[in-house]
Every structure is written in structure tokens, then in C-alpha cells.
Amino acid sequence: MYKLVGTISGDVELHEFDFTVTDAVRSNEYIKVWNDELEGWVLGRVVSIVDAAKKIATAEIIGYKDGRGFLMQPKSTLSRDGKVFKADQAFITDILGLKSGGIYLGMLDGRNIPVYLKKEELIQKHCSILAKTGSGKSYTAGVLIEELLDKNVPLLIIDPHGEYLSLKYENRNKEERKQMDKFGIAPKGYASKVVVYTPSNFSINPAADKLFRIDGINLSVNELYDLFPLSDAQLGVVYQCINEIKAKKEFYTIEDIIKGVSESKSSAKWRIVHFLERIRETGILSDSPTRIEDLVKAGKTAIIDMKGAEPKLQQMIVYRVCKEVFEGRKMGKIPPFMLVIEEAHNFCPERGFGKAVSSNILRTIASEGRKFGLGLLVISQRPARVDKNVISQCNTQIILRVTNPNDIKALSRGLEFMSAEMEEEIKRIPQGVALLSSPSIEMPVLVDVRVRQSEHGGRAVEMGGTAKSESKRGEGAGNGRRKEGRKSRIVRLLGE
Template sequence: MYKLVGVVTGEVKLHEFEFVVTGEVRLNEYVKVWTEQDGWILARVVKLVEVEKKKATAEVIGYKDERGFLTQPDSTVSRDDKVFKADRAFITETLGLKSGGIYLGLLEGRNIPVYIRKEELIQKHCSILAKTGSGKSYTAGVLIEELLEKSVPLLIIDPHGEYVTLKYENRNEEERKQMEKYGIAPRGYASRVVVYTPANFSINPNADRLFRIDGINLSVKELYDLFPMSDAQLGVLYQSINAIKSQKEFYTIEDIIKKVSESKSSARWRIIHYLERIRETGILSDSPTRIEELVKRGQASIIDMKGAEPDLQRLIVYRLCKEVFEGRKMGKIPPLMLVVEEAHNFCPERGFERAASSNILRTIASEGRKFGLGLLVISQRPARVDKNVISQCNTQIILRVTNPNDIRALSKGLEFMSSEMEEVIKRIPQGVALLSSPSIEMPVLVDIRVRKSEHGGRAVEFESEEVEEVQTSKRGVLARLFSISA
């Protein structure tokens, strides 16, 4: 009944043993060994060598104790013990794999689906960290597809305009061939995805609607968050806004520019310059996009910020985060998942850049769960993302990371990281992730399923530079205005 794959040999350690391979064994394969003391012990093949004989090294994962907890054995396996291929039921039970929920892919080395609980994702936040090109956005797309199918509202901060392709079914031939293995079928989500642009339809022809923020009664703090100011500049702005407030109940950026122009201080020029830049982007409006329109059951709203300057992007993220947080607190909108791509730009670690959106993202990370506001943060520079945000994410999806600073940051920030784990994540192949989640007993490697919908990162690769050039010139003056350089 059990499939024999080898016999324990050499020196056995508490957490590791070697065996001579007699059956079929693959790297990352799960195996089991019977011990007198603890019963069946689960282990995973971490090394395969073939010199005279084929030998494998297996890392001990543990066994399920009477209380149902995954436990590290106190005793070692013995020489000449038989090593069997671990069966599905034993793996599932020992690792505590659940069925149903958010389907992420297959347990690496085995055909066992890995799920995470929807509630854990939303209530306890999630991060996807890895080096560039390793599949972060692809994996985020998988999570988004799953959440969309469960009708969870999504608000997606999309700096590169990659997520619009969620509308279309996956056309990649290679990936379509793999769908059967993962038990899925191609699917587009056109009826559920709404793309917003903070620019306009000539700059972003992919957009469905305009995104506008409230330009009425901007406060000194909001403006200060938006651009760096000297004390003298801050003083002028403060006086001007106070003077307007004493005359008017509602004021616009136009009123602020006018009042600042009346100042005698030479600091006024710089402020006027900044205020005019904001005005020219056209983002401010007296009929702003309502948060109730953005956050709806069964809808994914994508804020496609392609072409917007970093400062403007941070202002947008700041306003959005503030509104979803308050909206949830007051029960104006349903529980949702907020997806933040390139998180290092919006909640940078102290000592790196300053961002208007930092504080509110930190608040959402620490308090969002109380209000059903889940966060999915994605970054290629783990070391540059606010540690307070990362440490609040209970589900961690780590793809390949090679930068030593980033590996150090991960080790410091994540409880489950060990030196073996560090080695593992340096070598993870593309499309495979190390998953740590409250839904499973211990971190496992997951072969992330292929996307049902088209992946946007790839569409960008296909766009030839020629095409890009023509589009840029067509977009013309407005495009330049929208990303006015400082």
C-alpha cells in the first residue's frame, strides 16, 4: 500500500537525514518514515545527488501530535529505516492544508491544491515580496481572480497600468496547456473590472471612468504632505489659507493661488509653482469620485496611474486610503481588499523616501483588520517597505529574492525565516512561492497556478518601442502636462 522510495543511511540528525534512493523521488517531494516514538514523520527532499548510488537528503517537517499540532520529533529516525512516499492524506493532514477558499496553486512536488482562507487574507493582510520579474504581479493577479469570484470588493492601486488585462481571458498558449493540471479554465472578468484614470481618456484610452479627488477646502496639512516646503513657505501657505477661511466657507485651489500671490514674501513663488502644477494635472474637481462608487461587492476598481508623477501618485493613494479607512469605520462601504503595488513608493521604510501616504497605510496595516479592510502589499524591495506594514501581514508570499539587504530585511521582519529558508528563496524557480499563512501549519512551497485572465506585465513586454513612441506623441501636450517634471 505504501510506496517504498528508499532506506535511511549515513549519519542521522534531528532535523535531517539521508537515504539511498530505491524508488522514484523528485526534489521537494514529500516522504515519510515510521518512528517508534512519534509514529509517521513527514519530511521533504531538499537535495538529490547521484555519485555511485542515488542519494537524497530530507528535511524533517514533523508529525501531528495527539492535540493535532504539527510537532518536531524529539527522536531521530534510525539507520535502515524505510522511507516511503508520503501519501496525499498524510501530507494534507500534517501540514494542515484546508480545502476551499482562495486557490493559490499546487503544493510543489505534489498534485495537492493549496488554499488560503478568504477571511485570513482580508482580516490579517497579505504581502507578496520578491525581486523584479519573479512573478509578484502575476501572483497578485491570481489572488485578485479568486477574490473577484468570491465577490470581495477590490480597490487596486496600479502604478503601471498592468491590471486592466484582468478583463480578458488568458490567451497565452503555454499557460492554457497547463490549465488542466491546475483544474481551471480561461476566464475574463470584463463585467466586474472598472478602470479609473486620474488623467483623462486621451492619455489613458483603456480607462472606463475618470478618477477625481475633492479639490474643495484643501488643508495646509494635505498640501504639506504633497510637496516639501521650507518653514517660510509653510508660513505663507498657512496665513493665506487662514485668511481665506475667515472669508469663505468653501474654497478652491484657485482661491489659494490668488491669496498666496498677494503675499509679500519671496517664498510665495515656489508655492505658486507647486499649486499650479497640481491644478494643471486636472485631478482636483468639485465632483470627486465617491468611495461608494469605487468599493462595491463583486467589483474590482483599478486606479491606473500610468503616467502620473510620483508625488501625484502618493497624493492619490493618500486620499484613497483615507477615504476607504473612514468609509469602513462609518460602514459606508462593504469590507474590501486594498491592493498596493510598488508599496515601497507609498509606505517607504524610514530613512528612504518620504511619502504622503505612509501614515495612513501604517494605520490601515495596524487597525484595518478591525474594520474589515484588508491590505495586499506588493514590492520588489522588501528592505525599503515600512517594517511596521510588513510585520502586520500574516500571510506572506515570497518568490525569489537575491539581494542580500532584502533577504536580511525579510529575515528580520518575518518570524518563520531561518537560514535554510534564506537559501530556499534565493533559488526558488519562477512561478513558485514560499507561502506562510495562518491557514497552514508551516511555510510550504507552492507552484502558483496559471492565470485565468491575461497577465498585464506580459502585454507590456510585447509592446514594441516603436508603438510606444507613436502613442506618446499622439498623447501630446496633455500627456506632458500630466507628468510635468519638477
């Protein structure tokens, strides 16, 4: 009944054994062997083909379920000459504790066994996707986002490269469409659920649906300090200036502050004016700011597409929006949701790898978000450069191919399940295959991540940044109605 693939021979240790291959078997194949003492089957996994010519393979023992349903390791070695069989689906599913239903990530590598994550675990316990560029991080994030969208979980996506607006359109890639049957999915676009915000304007980002704006009325000294670092002397000048304005006006804008500061007698004033003017010129400040109740809504995904925003401004936006949604969640103003941070190393860098104003709030969300139904999905190609306080809070880890030794070291340090074998393994895993560790499963597994239902935006960006398919459709979506790029009301208010 079971397919015989070999016979135990050579080295037999408690957790590992060699076997002579008698039928085709691949690396990472799940196998089962009989343990005499237990009088039961034990699940194993082929770790490597040691000697292809002599047909010797090494397998590790995963374990068996005891009477209480706990995954156990046998305490006795397997008998030499024992038969090695290909493990059947029911046995693998049982031992690995694979559940059906939930967030569908893909198939167990090499097998037609679907791998699901529990929605609650994914959201409440945070998730990280780490790997080198081009290995499939954004693609995999897209898969999770599609699944969450299907379950009406609201999402807020920080999108530095404008990769995610393609969620609106169904996947047109011919090769991927051919694989959809295998994964049991169909093409699907999410146009009715996805809203793209731009912190720039519609001429820079014609594919955007709405402007993203920050409240520019009555900025306090603290808020200005968040926008750019002020020295004590500069703080003093701004503080005095704002107090003087407040005495005269109920509502004031950044223009009033610029005017006030430039009339000050301080020698530091021009530097402050320069900063203030730079903030004003970004156009991000408005008297009709984006409301978090509009960003985070049941069944909707908001994308903040950072196209056209310089890195410091991006960090400031992330800081502001994260602070507001965190407070909003605490007060129950918005529903529980998932916050997606692409290029997380730019927004919460590890010590020694730069500073970002958004670091602290992301750390707070990582450690406290779960209490308030605020889930975090962090994505980065430089695991070593992301704040380890943030990474260590992610209970679901999705690791794709990583080759940089520092990054591998960082992963090993941060993730308790990483073994020396796994370190070797993640250097070799092919594009689209992920090492998944999650509270939903008994032990880390390799998953062949399913193809996308919607279009993957990263693809076009890779093709020399032309974003062909994307911008074409984006323009269509914009309908030409924003050709000139409206300016925010505050800019007009300021007489520009």
C-alpha cells in the same frame, strides 16, 4: 502500497537524516518514514540531493500529529536502515493541515494537491508578496485577486504600471491555457466587475473607464500641506491668504488661492505659486471628486491606474484615497475590502530609503485595518526597502525568487519561519513557484502557483513596454468615446 524511494543511511539526526535513494526522488518531495518509538508515520521533505552519483539525499523531518491534532516533532531519532516512502496525499494534507475550499493559490510543488488559503485570514490578517522582478509577483497577485473577485470581495488596487486592467479579459496565452486542466480552472475575464480609474485623463489613458479626482473645493491649509511640504513661512502665507478668501467667498478653488498668494507681499510667494500651479496642472483637483462609495463596492474591483501620474502625485493619491477609505470603513460607509498596493516600497518606504506622504496611513492600515475589515496586500521587489512595520503585520507571506543578499537578510529578519535552508532555497526557486507561509497551514510550503484565468498584464509591459495585447483591447474597451480627453469640470471652471 506506498512507493519505496530509499533507505535511511549515514547521518541520522533528530530533525534531519540522509538516505540512499533507490528510486527517483526530487528535491522538495514529501516523504514518510516509520518512527518505532511513536509507532507511527512521520512526514519529511527532501531538502537536497547531496550526492547524485552516490545517490544520497538529505531530508528534514516535518513531524506528526499527536492525539490532539497538534503538529509535533519526534523526540527520538529514526532507525538506521529504516525505509523511506513517498508520502501519500492524505498524509501530506493531514500533517500540513491543508484545507480544501477558499482562496485557491495553486498546487503543492510537484504534487497534485491543491493549496487553499482561508478567505478571512487573507483579508483580515494581511498578505505580502515579495520577490525580485520577473519572478511572478504581479501574476500571483492576479491569482489572489481573481479568487477574491469570484467570492465577491471588493478590491481597490493601486496600480503604478497599468498591469491590472487586463483582469477584464480572459487569458489567451496558449501555453498557460494548456495548463488550465491540470489546475482545474478555465479562462475567464472579469470585465463586468473591474472598473479602471485614471488620475490623468482619457487621452493619456484611453483604456480607463472613469476619472479619478480629488475634491479641489475649499482646500484647507492642512490638505495643501499634504499635497506638498510647506515651510513654516510658506504655511503662514497660505494660511493668511485662505483666511482672506474665506471671508469673501463660500466656495473657493485652487485658482483663488494662487491669485491670493501671488498678491501677497511675502518674498516666499513665487515658490508657493509655482507649487500650486503644478498641482493645478495635474488636473487631479475637481469639484466632482471620486466618491469612496463608488470605488469600494460589493463585488467590484476598482483599479487606480497611475499611468501618466508622476511619483509624488502617485504618493499623494495613495495617501488621500487610503485615508478616506480607512475613515470610510471605520464609519461603515463602505463594505469590508482588500487594498492592493503594488510597488509598495514607493508608497511606504523603509526608513533611509526615501519618504512618502502615504507612509503613515499605510502603517496605520497595516496595524489597525484588520479591526475594521480592511485587508492589505502589499507587493514589492525590494523587501529591504519596504517599511518593516507594514511587512511585519502581514500574516500571509508569499515569497518568490529573491537573490539580492540585502533583501534576503531583510526577509529573514522580518519572517520568523525563515531558516538558513530556506534562504538558500528562495534563491533558486523557479518562476511561478512560491514559498507560502500562512496561518491557514501548519508550516511554510512551496506552491506551484496556478495559471491565471484572466490575462496577465505584466507580460505585455515586459515586452519592451509596448503593452500590445493590452492597449489594443483597451482601446476597444474605450470605444473611442473619449478620444479628445475630457477635462474635469474644475479645469473648465478655472477658465483653462
